[in-house]
Amino acid sequence: xxxxxxxxxxxxxxxxxxxxxxxxxxxxxxxxxxxxxxxxxxxxxxxxxxxxxxxxxxxxxxxxxxxxxxxxxxxxxxxxxxxxxxxxxxxxxxxxxxxxxxxxxxxxxxxxxxxxxxxxxxxxxxxxxxxxxxxxxxxxxxxxxxxxxxxxxxxxxxxxxxxxxxxxxxxxxxxxxxxxxxxxxxxxxxxxxxxxxxxxxxxxxxxxxxxxxxxxxxxxxxxxxxxxxxxxxxxxxxxxxxxxxxxxxxxxxxxxxxxxxxxxxxxxxxxxxxxxxxxxxxxxxxxxxxxxxxxxxxxxxxxxxxxxxxxxxxxxxx
Numbered sequence: 001x002x003x004x005x006x007x008x009x010x011x012x013x014x015x016x017x018x019x020x021x022x023x024x025x026x027x028x029x030x031x032x033x034x035x036x037x038x039x040x041x042x043x044x045x046x047x048x049x050x051x052x053x054x055x056x057x058x059x060x061x062x063x064x065x066x067x068x069x070x071x072x073x074x075x076x077x078x079x080x081x082x083x084x085x086x087x088x089x090x091x092x093x094x095x096x097x098x099x100x101x102x103x104x105x106x107x108x109x110x111x112x113x114x115x116x117x118x119x120x121x122x123x124x125x126x127x128x129x130x131x132x133x134x135x136x137x138x139x140x141x142x143x144x145x146x147x148x149x150x151x152x153x154x155x156x157x158x159x160x161x162x163x164x165x166x167x168x169x170x171x172x173x174x175x176x177x178x179x180x181x182x183x184x185x186x187x188x189x190x191x192x193x194x195x196x197x198x199x200x201x202x203x204x205x206x207x208x209x210x211x212x213x214x215x216x217x218x219x220x221x222x223x224x225x226x227x228x229x230x231x232x233x234x235x236x237x238x239x240x241x242x243x244x245x246x247x248x249x250x251x252x253x254x255x256x257x258x259x260x261x262x263x264x265x266x267x268x269x270x271x272x273x274x275x276x277x278x279x280x281x282x283x284x285x286x287x288x289x290x291x292x293x294x295x296x297x298x299x300x301x302x303x304x305x306x307x308x309x310x311x312x313x314x315x316x317x318x
Contacts, residue, residue: 005220008213009267012038014204018063022199023052024190025183029176032282033060033148035265038214039257041171042127042147044112044162044286049152051176057108057148062201064210066105066144071123073115079122083132097134102126105142105207109149113159123147124166144210153298164245164289171254172279173286213264220260221270225315230255230276236308237288243304245289254283273314281305 016030023030033056036043045053054070061068071082084100101107102123109123126132127147131140149170151162167173179187191197230252238246259275266275285301294300 005216005264005269006267008216008264011205011209011213012265015060015063018201018204019056019059021201022059022190023056024186025179026052026056026176029174030056031265032172032174032279035258035261035279036171037064037144037146037210038217038261038264039171039254040144040146040214041254041257042149042169044167044170044173045148045150045176046153046173047150047176048154048178051178053148053150053176054108054110056176057106059199059201060148061106063204064106065203065206066146066210067142068106068108069101069104070108070110071101073109073111073113073119075114075116077115077119079119082119082122083126083134086135099139100132102132103139103141105144105146107145107147109147111151112149113151113161115160117160117163120160120162120166123149124169127169142207144207144214164287167286168248168250170286171258172282174282217260217264219269220263222256222260223271223315223317225317226259226271226273226276227256229273229312229315230259233276233280233308233312234284236312237284237304240304240308242291242294242300243288244291247284247287251284251287255279258283272317277309277314280309 012034016027016034019030020027033043037060045056047053057070058068071077080100082100082102084098084103086095087098088094089096112120112123126141130143130145131138133139234247234249234252234255237243237251240246255276258279259271262275262278263269263271281302284305288301288304290300290304
């Protein structure tokens with residue numbers, strides 16, 4: 001093997017430990033975001049205000065040694081505000097390119113559903129193509145490139161919900177959730193002892209090492225039975241009577257990538273069924289279009305995927 005997977009696991013552990021200096025009690029969510037960073041995918045965070053979505057994104061960028069930009073999405077935000085454009089410089093009498101905030105390694109798209117569909121499309125096109133075209137000139141985005149988008153699930157006034165086809169561009173959709181009473185006490189204690197709102201996050205790695213780890217994860221072995229298990233899980237979402245449109249092959253690819261990353265973060269060079277199971281809900285829930293009777297039930301997709309997992313037998317690894 002070209003990489004020691006114990007080292008990959010240690011790297012992931014150190015990054016998460018740094019983020020946990022400011023984020024209390026959300027280990028599972030942090031592990032999933034770390035997996036997305038190593039899988040090269042984007043994450044949609046849907047949850048209530050004040051649950052540290054922005055802080056998580058900023059802390060991960062600091063620990064990974066990546067450039068961070070935040071874009072506040074509003075109804076009057078234009079595509080050029082994201083991608084940039086050419087501006088006339090009177091001093092030199094020529095047009096000069098001013099790159100937008102999309103040209104960063106980690107981009108936080110805050111409240112993405114508040115912008116118009118045209119502006120949303122500009123971001124989602126950049127996410128998919130990993131490049132921006134301005135005045136006929138195509139410019140690649142920095143590598144690695146990770147978008148963390150947030151949206152509020154309770155405020156719909158003046159918002160433009162993302163269409164299902166655009167939701168499919170996100171590798172995962174995650175919810176952070178409220179802390180427990182004990183965790184919230186710990187948040188207050190740490191803030192009191194810091195004597196400041198700001199916390200110091202030490203850099204653990206950099207873009208070069210992160211890309212090298214991504215390449216190494218391509219060597220993680222996936223048995224044919226595991227691939228068949230992934231395909232059967234995704235196919236089961238297309239035949240469920242409660243689902244109008246099931247997950248696409250992009251969902252299968254998402255499970256494959258994430259399962260490989262989890263194996264590497266666990267110090268293994270092979271995938272087991274549990275590596276797949278843990279990502280079924282975050283990788284597939286937002287890819288399902290349910291029948292109209294279930295549109296108002298927030299947890300309906302989770303319940304459907306739980307039944308799919310229960311009904312689909314996992315392979316026995318030799």
